Amino acid sequence: MTCWSSGGWSMTNLVAYPVLLCFGTGIVELLLHGRVALQRAVALLASLSGIVLAVLLTYTIWTSGIQVQTAGGWPVPFGITLTADLFSGLMMILASIVLFTTLLFVFRDMNPDSERTFFYPVLFFMMAGVNLSFATGDIFNLYVAFEVMLISSYFLLSLGSTGPQVREGLKYLLLNTVASSIFLIGVALLYGVTASLNMADIAAKAAAEPGNPYITLAGILFMVVFAAKGALFPFYWWLPRSYYYVPNAIAPLFAAVLTKVGVYGLVRVFTLIFIHDTGFTHTLLLALGGLTMVLGIIGAVAQHDFKAVLSYNLISHIGYMIMGLGLYSVLSLAGAIYYIAHHIIVKSGLFLVSGATSRITGTTDFRNYSGLLASNPGLAYTFLALAVSLAGVPPFSGFFAKFALLKAAAQQGAWGILAVALAVSLFTLISMIRIFRRAYWGRPSGQRIQRDRKDYIATLTPAVVLLALSAAMGLGGGHMMDFALAAADQLMHPNVYIDAVVGR
Amino acid sequence: MELLAALLIGLLLGVGTYLLLERNMIRIVLGTMLITYATNFMLLTSGRLKTGRAPLLGGSEVQAATEGVGGVVVEGISYVDPVPQALILTSIVIGLATTAFAFVLAFRTVQEYGTDDLLELRGVEHD
Numbered sequence: 001m002t003c004w005s006s007g008g009w010s011m012t013n014l015v016a017y018p019v020l021l022c023f024g025t026g027i028v029e030l031l032l033h034g035r036v037a038l039q040r041a042v043a044l045l046a047s048l049s050g051i052v053l054a055v056l057l058t059y060t061i062w063t064s065g066i067q068v069q070t071a072g073g074w075p076v077p078f079g080i081t082l083t084a085d086l087f088s089g090l091m092m093i094l095a096s097i098v099l100f101t102t103l104l105f106v107f108r109d110m111n112p113d114s115e116r117t118f119f120y121p122v123l124f125f126m127m128a129g130v131n132l133s134f135a136t137g138d139i140f141n142l143y144v145a146f147e148v149m150l151i152s153s154y155f156l157l158s159l160g161s162t163g164p165q166v167r168e169g170l171k172y173l174l175l176n177t178v179a180s181s182i183f184l185i186g187v188a189l190l191y192g193v194t195a196s197l198n199m200a201d202i203a204a205k206a207a208a209e210p211g212n213p214y215i216t217l218a219g220i221l222f223m224v225v226f227a228a229k230g231a232l233f234p235f236y237w238w239l240p241r242s243y244y245y246v247p248n249a250i251a252p253l254f255a256a257v258l259t260k261v262g263v264y265g266l267v268r269v270f271t272l273i274f275i276h277d278t279g280f281t282h283t284l285l286l287a288l289g290g291l292t293m294v295l296g297i298i299g300a301v302a303q304h305d306f307k308a309v310l311s312y313n314l315i316s317h318i319g320y321m322i323m324g325l326g327l328y329s330v331l332s333l334a335g336a337i338y339y340i341a342h343h344i345i346v347k348s349g350l351f352l353v354s355g356a357t358s359r360i361t362g363t364t365d366f367r368n369y370s371g372l373l374a375s376n377p378g379l380a381y382t383f384l385a386l387a388v389s390l391a392g393v394p395p396f397s398g399f400f401a402k403f404a405l406l407k408a409a410a411q412q413g414a415w416g417i418l419a420v421a422l423a424v425s426l427f428t429l430i431s432m433i434r435i436f437r438r439a440y441w442g443r444p445s446g447q448r449i450q451r452d453r454k455d456y457i458a459t460l461t462p463a464v465v466l467l468a469l470s471a472a473m474g475l476g477g478g479h480m481m482d483f484a485l486a487a488a489d490q491l492m493h494p495n496v497y498i499d500a501v502v503g504r
Numbered sequence: 505m506e507l508l509a510a511l512l513i514g515l516l517l518g519v520g521t522y523l524l525l526e527r528n529m530i531r532i533v534l535g536t537m538l539i540t541y542a543t544n545f546m547l548l549t550s551g552r553l554k555t556g557r558a559p560l561l562g563g564s565e566v567q568a569a570t571e572g573v574g575g576v577v578v579e580g581i582s583y584v585d586p587v588p589q590a591l592i593l594t595s596i597v598i599g600l601a602t603t604a605f606a607f608v609l610a611f612r613t614v615q616e617y618g619t620d621d622l623l624e625l626r627g628v629e630h631d
Contacts, residue, residue: 140591140594144598147598147602151601151602154609155605158612162616163613163617164627166612166616167617167625169609170529170610170613173609174524174533174536174606177602177606178536178539180602181536181540181542181543184543184544184546184547184595185546187547188546188547188549188550188588189550191547191550191551191587191588191591192549192550192552195585197587241627
């Protein structure tokens with residue numbers, strides 16, 4: 001922060017910029033209340049700058065190592081530290097890309113009344129919470145970042161204030177409040193044992209006494225918290241109901257980014273702090289991952305609603321990421337990171353297609369319509385490409401991400417989880433083809449809302465952009481895998497992270 | 505003192521959990537409030553239960569005070585640990601905002617459905 005006070009536009013503050021950008025934009029949007037056109041312009045500009053900043057940050061981490069910034073210049077264990085490694089940088093890039101594509105869709109699809117009602121300020125405050133979660137190196141600050149994100153998400157979820165929205169919003173809020181209390185109990189335990197809140201400092205102190213049962217206990221509490229926020233078995237039940245009532249326009253952002261923040265939290269603490277009893281904790285994570293995959297996909301094949309199928313699929317695929325964490329090797333974590341990147345891009349693309357489809361049909365229940373392929377081939381084929389990418393068919397990104405995970409499982413002889421992962425892939429394909437067959441194939445039926453061609457192209461564009469990204473991540477799989485391996489290597493060597501923070 | 509604190513935290517968590525299992529939504533919100541109080545108290549105990557001076561140190565003393573778990577001793581005088589108090593303050597503010605919003609949502613739900621019984625508010629599939 002010394003550079004900040006001397007007025008320098010220094011690179012050392014780079015970690016804070018994505019967070020500050022979102023907070024600043026939120027405040028500006030607040031001042032522009034009522035002027036929707038201006039708000040849109042500012043939002044678009046800010047989201048593009050967000051991508052640039054996140055890429056710049058990641059490039060800096062790639063060339064010169066983990067970036068650390070201590071707020072106010074306090075010596076390390078006392079002040080709040082912002083720390084970003086390659087994994088954090090990648091998450092920030094993905095979150096800002098999804099924000100950008102979601103905004104393109106919001107301009108078309110958001111209810112105009114809702115859009116005027118403090119939508120943009122709260123959206124950017126939520127993104128500030130998301131970016132802060134990725135950037136922070138302080139466990140209590142992580143809690144604060146979660147709360148900033150969650151309070152904004154309560155607002156966005158109940159925006160429009162219809163009956164089901166406030167009802168499900170209340171349940172979502174109550175679950176998260178209880179989970180946050182458990183988070184704080186975990187923080188209190190860690191602080192009681194290590195007298196520190198800095199994650200790197202806690203990790204160093206935990207490494208000094210690896211057998212401490214209180215640290216493992218705190219680990220289990222954090223597992224519960226992040227499992228509840230990331231929709232992991234047995235805490236996933238809130239997701240299909242809540243996300244169903246999120247307005248279509250911002251559902252991509254909720255589905256792709258918010259649950260991944262929970263996954264990020266799990267990966268962060270279980271590769272940095274709670275790594276001294278892996279036989280217990282990581283095996284438990286592996287089991288939770290497997291159960292999440294299976295139960296999520298059973299839900300997905302039983303649903304008749306576009307958004308509901310996607311929501312259950314989302315739960316199921318979070319299992320893959322946790323499988324990578326549970327196997328706990330460089331290759332499996334690289335697979336998990338690759339999978340997170342792939343999933344954020346493809347899942348938000350699918351939610352965008354679902355939103356674009358319901359703009360034409362007026363409903364997301366695909367029993368009420370069929371045969372969209374004839375009238376809207378572009379939409380149908382975009383869906384099909386994204387669907388096969390989700391299921392893991394080359395050349396799209398899903399194949400390489402899954403390949404790395406399965407190879408890691410085979411190397412470690414974890415045949416059970418390998419079989420589960422393969423079977424769930426097959427059922428993912430079945431559930432997606434079911435949507436394609438029912439909604440897009442067959443004889444045209446159901447109502448159609450007439451809109452002009454410009455509107456159709458504008459709503460389809462963000463999904464096509466994400467599809468192109470998925471294809472690029474698949475065709476450039478070698479580069480992406482190199483990056484994921486480098487990020488996983490950092491995660492598997494927590495000493496690098498600890499030295500970067502504590503050794504300053 | 506430690507035992508008393510542990511029992512009180514346990515009591516608050518127990519009552520809070522009992523209220524969470526009720527069907528009336530206002531009681532559930534009250535339950536989350538009690539659980540929040542329990543966690544605040546837990547945070548307080550994480551700085552150790554002891555008496556000491558207010559933690560206001562001069563510039564040179566900061567260096568000497570960097571060691572020890574839960575509270576510091578500088579030149580023979582005991583100071584309480586300020587960090588848990590700062591955490592509790594943050595937690596109270598966040599709890600206030602969340603509870604206020606929960607009551608708004610609860611109020612709107614009652615307005616929409618005319619009941620505060622969560623069993624009647626399960627909702628049919630994707631209405």
